[in-house]
Amino acid sequence: MADGLEEEIIIIEDSDAVNDNTSSGKSAGGEDSSSEKKKKLIYIGVGVGVLLIIAIGAFILIKVKAKKHANIPAAQIEEKLSQEITEPIEPSKIENMIAKADYLYSTGSKNEALSLYEKIAYYSEAVSAYNLGVAQLKDAQYETALNSFQKAIQNNEKRCVSAINAAVCSLYLENEKNFKYYIDLAYAYLPQERQSPLYSYYYALISYYNGNYLEALSALKNPTTNEYIKTQNNLSSKINALFNNDISAIESMEKNNSPSDYFSLGLLYARVGDLTLAKKYLQNAIKNNIEPMKAQLALGYIDLKAGQVQEAAKEIENATDMFREEVYKPYPIKVKLKESLFNQDLAQKRYRSLTINSKEIDYQKIFYFSPYKIFNANQTIDYIRKGNANIFIDDVGSAQEYLTKSSSLSSVNAGIAGAIKKALSFKIREANEMFLKLVDIQPKHSILHYNLALTYAQMGNMIDANKHFLRSYNLDAKNYLSGIYAIMTSQLINKESEKLSSIIKDSLSNEKPSEDIDLYNTLIYISDGNTLSASDWPDKKYQKKPLYLALDIIISLKLNNLETAQKSANKLTTLLPNEILPHLMYIDAYYNKMGSKEYASEAMNYLKIQKFDFNDLYFGANITRYLYIQQNLITGKLYFLRENIRKSLESTTGQTQELTSALALASLYDGEYEESYALYNNLIDNLKVQDAQTLFLGAVASTAANHHENAIALLELSKMKDTNFLESRYALGLLYLEAKNNKAAVIQLSKINKNNFNSEYFNFNIDTDTLMFEKGKSQK
Numbered sequence: 094m095a096d097g098l099e100e101e102i103i104i105i106e107d108s109d110a111v112n113d114n115t116s117s118g119k120s121a122g123g124e125d126s127s128s129e130k131k132k133k134l135i136y137i138g139v140g141v142g143v144l145l146i147i148a149i150g151a152f153i154l155i156k157v158k159a160k161k162h163a164n165i166p167a168a169q170i171e172e173k174l175s176q177e178i179t180e181p182i183e184p185s186k187i188e189n190m191i192a193k194a195d196y197l198y199s200t201g202s203k204n205e206a207l208s209l210y211e212k213i214a215y216y217s218e219a220v221s222a223y224n225l226g227v228a229q230l231k232d233a234q235y236e237t238a239l240n241s242f243q244k245a246i247q248n249n250e251k252r253c254v255s256a257i258n259a260a261v262c263s264l265y266l267e268n269e270k271n272f273k274y275y276i277d278l279a280y281a282y283l284p285q286e287r288q289s290p291l292y293s294y295y296y297a298l299i300s301y302y303n304g305n306y307l308e309a310l311s312a313l314k315n316p317t318t319n320e321y322i323k324t325q326n327n328l329s330s331k332i333n334a335l336f337n338n339d340i341s342a343i344e345s346m347e348k349n350n351s352p353s354d355y356f357s358l359g360l361l362y363a364r365v366g367d368l369t370l371a372k373k374y375l376q377n378a379i380k381n382n383i384e385p386m387k388a389q390l391a392l393g394y395i396d397l398k399a400g401q402v403q404e405a406a407k408e409i410e411n412a413t414d415m416f417r418e419e420v421y422k423p424y425p426i427k428v429k430l431k432e433s434l435f436n437q438d439l440a441q442k443r444y445r446s447l448t449i450n451s452k453e454i455d456y457q458k459i460f461y462f463s464p465y466k467i468f469n470a471n472q473t474i475d476y477i478r479k480g481n482a483n484i485f486i487d488d489v490g491s492a493q494e495y496l497t498k499s500s501s502l503s504s505v506n507a508g509i510a511g512a513i514k515k516a517l518s519f520k521i522r523e524a525n526e527m528f529l530k531l532v533d534i535q536p537k538h539s540i541l542h543y544n545l546a547l548t549y550a551q552m553g554n555m556i557d558a559n560k561h562f563l564r565s566y567n568l569d570a571k572n573y574l575s576g577i578y579a580i581m582t583s584q585l586i587n588k589e590s591e592k593l594s595s596i597i598k599d600s601l602s603n604e605k606p607s608e609d610i611d612l613y614n615t616l617i618y619i620s621d622g623n624t625l626s627a628s629d630w631p632d633k634k635y636q637k638k639p640l641y642l643a644l645d646i647i648i649s650l651k652l653n654n655l656e657t658a659q660k661s662a663n664k665l666t667t668l669l670p671n672e673i674l675p676h677l678m679y680i681d682a683y684y685n686k687m688g689s690k691e692y693a694s695e696a697m698n699y700l701k702i703q704k705f706d707f708n709d710l711y712f713g714a715n716i717t718r719y720l721y722i723q724q725n726l727i728t729g730k731l732y733f734l735r736e737n738i739r740k741s742l743e744s745t746t747g748q749t750q751e752l753t754s755a756l757a758l759a760s761l762y763d764g765e766y767e768e769s770y771a772l773y774n775n776l777i778d779n780l781k782v783q784d785a786q787t788l789f790l791g792a793v794a795s796t797a798a799n800h801h802e803n804a805i806a807l808l809e810l811s812k813m814k815d816t817n818f819l820e821s822r823y824a825l826g827l828l829y830l831e832a833k834n835n836k837a838a839v840i841q842l843s844k845i846n847k848n849n850f851n852s853e854y855f856n857f858n859i860d861t862d863t864l865m866f867e868k869g870k871s872q873k
Contacts, residue, residue, distance in 0.1 A: 253282035406842035427860035457716035519713035539569035553715035587817040658682040697728035731763040766797040785815035
């Protein structure tokens with residue numbers, strides 16, 4: 094991000110009176126370095142500003158206040174000060190008068206101090222013109238002060254310092270031409286200060302005002318004076334922050350240890366990622382009433398970055414309620430997608446972590462390999478028998494009821510068989526549509542609801558999958574697989590499932606041990622995140638079905654048991670040689686411990702020699718598309734994959750929803766944002782694929798293509814489909830912050846009740862371009 098810079102206005106007092114003797118040959122009331130003498134200071138407190146960019150991109154203001162004058166005994170002023178005297182006053186007397194004037198000013202007697210400065214000017218104009226200018230500048234009399242500094246320069250007194258302060262006056266008077274003139278003049282006089290201990294400081298100030306920040310920083314790192322340490326530290330911090338040397342900026346500012354720096358330190362710590370210290374300093378800033386609006390907003394944005402979303406919502410809401418429209422000025426939000434989505438190295442790191450640690454990925458793999466269930470033929474025969482028996486005893490009403498059920502079940506069971514055939518040939522959407530029609534015919538068929546739920550789960554629609562898994566279990570409490578899968582899908586949609594889990598565990602504990610019960614218990618352990626309890630599953634001597642082998646790999650990789658994972662991966666790819674997902678799990682088992690370059694190379698070479706028919710990619714489960722696209726991103730092959738999908742899309746005569754979805758997702762990850770945006774719009778508007786996940790991905794593509802209004806509309810629809818979909822809530826909250834609608838943003842963010850929430854897709858920065866534009870307009 095680009096950093097911005099506000100002008101910092103620095104007033105130099107008469108503290109260099111002794112130091113200027115070298116250049117001018119005149120005494121201006123010498124400065125005694127002893128502790129009993131007054132130390133006269135460079136005054137920095139007027140309008141000091143610093144713009145820094147923190148981790149969330151915010152501009153921050155470093156306010157450097159004036160160093161207090163030390164209390165000194167007031168010198169006795171000669172009686173002749175009140176008399177009309179035309180004779181020159183001795184230099185020692187002038188020193189006392191200057192000290193008295195400074196003391197009066199520092200204790201708040203500004204009018205008396207200015208009056209005394211004027212008397213000093215009457216007696217010794219050349220010496221006091223500079224001092225009078227400093228007093229006038231501190232009293233915001235910029236035009237008058239400028240005249241005084243001009244007079245000091247003309248009288249050959251304190252010329253370098255006077256020129257710097259004349260430049261300061263010009264800044265206040267918004268006279269850029271004069272400012273440039275006096276800074277150049279100060280630079281011309283600077284060589285005369287070579288012997289002055291303050292030379293490095295003058296050099297730093299002049300370089301800073303001229304925009305030569307590295308030269309200024311060099312002078313501050315190699316000082317020739319120990320005076321004005323707070324000022325030097327603050328300037329050093331400011332410049333270091335400008336060049337993203339955040340640790341050095343913090344070190345410089347920490348040396349001052351002043352409450353006035355709490356706000357700046359808070360933002361600097363946020364910038365380096367130390368959010369604990371950042372929050373501490375910002376909270377202290379609020380307590381001390383230092384930039385309360387900016388500090389509270391910064392706290393809110395830091396909480397957003399830290400995943401404490403509800404706390405962030407409260408901070409943003411409070412700031413908005415207190416400061417209304419002003420709240421939108423300091424930190425304009427710019428929503429973006431995370432770099433880890435598109436960068437090959439970052440994407441690989443993320444992918445390899447997800448394949449081992451992501452509960453969502455694990456569950457989708459389990460759903461992929463889960464078996465469909467066939468109808469109960471015996472039940473159909475029983476219904477027919479009962480119907481015939483009732484006819485024989487002339488109970489026509491009951492007979493018609495039984496026979497109707499029999500006919501209905503027969504057609505449903507035949508339909509289930511046809512739909513399963515579609516599903517096993519990767520026509521998942523067609524199978525789903527067939528199951529939906531069958532549900533209308535027989536809504537109380539447990540197996541039918543299980544199969545329908547499984548197609549939804551494989552399509553990535555966890556809302557509807559959960560509904561039908563739960564319905565299936567409620568219709569048949571012995572259908573444990575439906576109940577366990579209802580728990581898993583509940584977890585994926587942030588729905589409470591503890592009660593259901595408890596019921597199923599109790600029921601399983603009362604069952605006799607068997608292969609099926611072992612399977613169900615293992616799946617329950619996985620749903621609980623209890624991998625250790627599931628660790629004996631790979632040692633079971635059951636026939637190695639695809640689901641069993643998939644569980645072996647998932648469990649063994651979590652336990653870092655690579656040998657078992659690799660054996661099961663070999664068996665799985667042998668059973669299903671033409672399907673993509675088993676080979677992706679093979680890569681997980683064999684290559685996950687390799688370095689990034691070796692991993693990418695090995696994965697690419699392995700996939701290159703496989704004989705896939707790609708039906709599972711083009712028409713099958715969502716998990717295959719997602720993981721295979723990620724692998725092609727990692728290996729740099731996305732362009733070729735997109736071309737293959739595009740050709741298949743153009744030539745297919747069947748349904749195109751999954752092909753369009755695959756191409757849209759591949760285009761998104763390949764950086765073709767406009768193409769992805771158009772494809773998702775077509776998928777949603779024309780092909781009517783409108784589940785929460787698809788709507789969300791359409792919003793992701795819209796954001797990437799900079800169509801943020803469209804993204805908001807899609808996210809609102811996604812949220813309606815799935816009120817517990819936290820990604821949609823978070824993205825919507827950020828986009829409303831960007832649109833300067835904090836109240837709408839707070840509504841969405843406050844619904845995210847998960848601590849340490851970390852969006853997989855969305856991030857935000859402060860829009861520095863907007864800030865600089867607004868700053869430029871205000872300056873004009």
